Amino acid sequence: MLLKALTEAFGPSGFEDEVRHLLREEVIPLADRVSTDALGSLIVEKNPDAEGSRVLFAAHMDEVGLMVVGIEDNGLLRFRPLGGVDPRILVAKPVRIGAERRYGVIGAKAIHLQQPEERTKPFEMQQLLIDIGANTREEAERLVEIGDPVVFATEYEEFGDRRAKAKSFDDRVGCAVLVELLKQPTTLPLTVAFTVQEETGLRGAGPVAYRTKPDLAMVVEGTVCFDVGEAKSHEQSTAQGAGPALSVVDGKTIANTKFREFIKSVADEEAIPWQYRRTVGGANDAGVIHLSEMGILTAAVSIPTRYIHAPAQVIHLDDYHNTIRLLSAVIERIEKGGHPIS
């Protein structure tokens, strides 16, 4: 199962190899040309020499994770985040480390041993250590290396009302959407890019845009969703099950209005639910793609993801399927001569 395989694959920013390998196997039968660039992004082309609008779809392969930066005398590992991680969600979680995917756990001082004032303060990153079962620095050095990347040890599972939880829906759900789009026959010169290093500063997508020089670009993301508990409506960003979310403005991009209206009109005609992404913070690969060279017409379409950047992220499978339906309809519309600027 694609979502399971992709979300369980190991790929923090800069260490996307396993994800790239998995995607390459998936897309080779679906593409005319498959290549990688200098940073490691995977570029998949269909009908590269055909006439028509050159369309780029992009989703990032990398996930937020950690990196081992030191080994203590007692064999415990020091780490720092790769991408935006709130240390409060790391406490008492299992992780997997390095090439061997070795298990470790992030422990916490027993509540019995804490002073009352300690209990009201969150654990800070530097208080947290990974325990791999080594008793000494030497033992640990035989099992892991400084610089080893680390990911959450979460399995993909479906639950509740058409929900799924996994690590790394941000943005493996986008990667899965793009694989599904590649399965659809098209006559357009279509490029699908699986980019690297989005979580550490949108690094991979810019070179991809420069190289592929699309007329139109669409970024597919797992985006912030906090439609839970007592969250105020302006904090929710998106609502689960309400359809793919169209970006208006985020930390890096003011989305092109006409392109958004074009996607909305396709959704409405196909009776596919959609919503706006209703926060202005955060960013995605659109932030660099739309500024490539003389500027590229770019839109961002996202799947609402609860507990994004945490070990157990949650999506609604209807949102996933509706995103595939919507983007598939957008491709067909462009194929028939439709264009956002017309």
Place this chain on the structure above:
Amino acid sequence: MLYDQALLRRLTEVTGGSGDEGGARQVLIEVAQSLADEISVDHLGSVTMRKNGEGLGRHPRVMLSAHLDEITLMVKKIDSGGFLRLAQVGGFDPRTLPGQEVTVFGREPLLGVIASKPPHLSTPEERKHSQPLDELYVDLGLAEDRVRALVRVGDRLTVRRNTIDLAGGRMSGKAMDNRASVTALVICLEELCRLRFGADVYAVASAQEEIGAIGAMTAAFRIKPDLAIAIDVCHGEMPGVEKDRVVPLGKGPVVTLGPRIHPSLYRRLLDTAKRHRLPYQLGLSQGATGTDADTLQVVAMGIPTALVSIPLRYMHTSVETIVFSDVQNAGLLLAHLIADLNSEFVEGLTCY
């Protein structure tokens, strides 16, 4: 050894909260069938596995007590939107809960996630705040009417955790406190199948320790043993904790000395460990041990009581970590103590 890591894994992955120990009890009873002469469950839910000694006349009665229950959470309220507010049964550190997967034992077991606000939305002030339990809630991914149909206030939930093998024989998971000791009980019974002994052994997996060592009290009153040994976990060494409050993992079970521990029984445990070349460590207590031993000592006319502990890191989190050799050595120490007992020693326990 028949009962190994696989048993501990099985016992830790099932659920058994205080007063609701059924999941763990079922596994234990199944496993202990072939090892005990009689298995009984008392009114509070403690399991007693009796193994009879050889010989004529009155047999000394030895009680072993390892609590079966684990800390769990309880549904306190179903909020609008179907989110579950939480109470605790046993002492959680709420800081270990955000982002955890849980199983809610409603009309059917339900997977849920304890919500955490993404860093994209939280303010710097919020990130300096540790959320107390009453700010946390569970997302079941279900509409409110479905939640209300499936979950009731009072339903239990546990953190969902597969037990993980780390390097060096270390195992990490939930409920190592105290299924590690329950596993040691089983190892002891299994070893007793190979040894000759004259005492009647009552190996008790006691209920409701985490809310005040309740089950051990009623079980001891029923058994009225000549001596009792509590088996529990103790704090393993970790950074940020003074060395004198913790012991290393993997260096053997801990035998405790202190006012609540019978001095001759304590010495007997040390002598047994030395005679059988079993590793052990010394634990010091100046009063409450925070285990069944505290209760056992004062049941009925008072019981000579000792404490054997398994070192454990990250207690009351869902990544409680132990070294399996400590569990095995605790089981063997108990078995040899029992096999080496004689009536003279047992009668001497009340003579000061």
